[in-house]
Amino acid sequence: MSSKRIIQVERDILGKNNAIAADNRARFLADDLLVFNLVSSPGAGKTSLLVRTVSDLKGSRAIGVIEGDQQTSHDAERIRATGVPAIQINTGKGCHLDAAMVGDGYRRLPQLKGGFLFIENVGNLVCPAAFDLGEACKIVVFSTTEGEDKPLKYPDMFAASSLMLINKIDLAPVLDFDLAQTIEYARRVNPKIEVLTVSARTGEGLSAFYAWIGKQSARQRRPATEANAT
């Protein structure tokens, strides 16, 4: 098969995905739902971060979670243990969630109007960058253990994300981790990326993350309110 033909096939796949993602996005907006797509390497700590986040925020809003993994339902079980509904999607050989999987998962969740939906993508710093799921924005979770140069080496993911959450900040002192260098590399790829440091283990920095979520929520609602006013 020629590489030209492969590129055409990739375009067809992405084109079909984008159409379904647009449907998802319209549905999420109609339901006044704020949707985050969490992406990272395997083991950056997305699930631990989500377990704390949904535990802390579930009193204020309806929350649901869609979990993506090649295999196992461990992550959905960890979320459900907090009392928050979660759907596990197993991608099998697949390396990312796509918009159709998320649309199906959302239909299986209870009513979340006016709340938050967190999507935890398959741990992969490459492929999920290309697949719009209909989310409000991507959040790349990056761990202090991964090395400062990863934004340069995997630029697509950092370019596609609105927020970089630097997790495991409690380990920074025992590692040779250079925070300023990491941020500089990330902003070289994406000058607009916002950055917060957190520790899912100690809770450090999480209140700033929740404030950031609140700000996105206000931003999403603003145009709708203005539209209603006209």
Added chain:
Amino acid sequence: MSSKRIIQVERDILGKNNAIAADNRARFLADDLLVFNLVSSPGAGKTSLLVRTVSDLKGSRAIGVIEGDQQTSHDAERIRATGVPAIQINTGKGCHLDAAMVGDGYRRLPQLKGGFLFIENVGNLVCPAAFDLGEACKIVVFSTTEGEDKPLKYPDMFAASSLMLINKIDLAPVLDFDLAQTIEYARRVNPKIEVLTVSARTGEGLSAFYAWIGKQSARQRRPATEANAT
């Protein structure tokens, strides 16, 4: 595009790759070269491990390295600083090395007859599992920071690998890392996988890794010697 059609396209891509991988393998055997394909998540420490390994082994054998990343030539530069030749392959949007890239890279390296070729794949615990490069075996580098459950969540990579190198073992005491559980999960996916613990930072466990490499070398040469004897 139907999912049946997508599956057919994937088969065509893998079929073409496997044919080129077979050519690579024949060439490597003809050159009496032992080839390792190092796979892992981003940040597991493949490059740091390789820098130490090639520094320690370069006195005894010809060594070359092929480095895969989406962007940058940082890794090849780190290898070259040890005096060992390295080719950097940038995959751009691509999420893995394929056999054609490795064949091209090998042609650009100096003569390595009777030596070792280390291929450092793109950091991705999913896609590189499916792509044979012509290597003698895959080595999955797994870091203590990634969490015990990853072999179950990304089973294809652990099933495809002959050796699991558990890196950053020096950090195990400050993490809640359960070594026995990790090994149990890996062997559930691949009962034959060998396991070694190492630290690229402190050098712990590296001599056992070099002994393992020596064993593979003896194993690869044995059938050739026996064939010559008949």
